[in-house]
Amino acid sequence: MKKIMKKILIIIFSALCISCSDNVAVQQDSSGYIFDGQKVMIGSDETVEIFKQIDKAWLERDYDAIRSLVAEDVRLIFASGDVGQGPEDLISLIEAEYQQSVDNNENWGWDSYAFSVKVTPTEANRANETGEWVLAEFWTEESNVIEWYQISEGKLISWNQFRRNRQ
DSSP, X not given: OHHHHHHHHHHHHHHHHHHHHTTSOOOOOOOOBSSTTOBEEEOOHHHHHHHXXXXXXXXXXXXHHHHHHEEXXXXXXXXXXXXXXXXXXXXXXXXXXXXXXXXXXOOSOOEEEEEXXXXXXXXXXXXXXXXXXXXXXXXOSSEEEEEEEEEETTEEEEEEEEEEEOO
């Protein structure tokens, strides 16, 4: 009887420990800041995977995929300083870049890296707290391009591009 009681107590204690552990907040590592009260944390692989889908569609000029991955109200800030909105403005940029590479007899393609970050939410509820951000750098023989992709619920919602010619 003592052995059975001991097993029952162990099972109950284990169940209590497991159920309590779900309520314990997991501390996430952070580094840096954006605005007061915001910390920067590593984002998710899921967000990087969405970025990779956008990058693949860009490379292949798959405009149907771009339309499915880009929000209708996406805000686009191009390296030139021009501002666009919506997938059609992004498609116009992609096609113009492609035609420029053809006209200049340049290869259409690039090497890149990317990673995802997110900021901690604040009471101010700033726009940068929505979703996660992917920082990507692309380079060719002609230029280096850095882009920030804000991705939320599987769609690109904000994009900023910076370009430096390599000469």
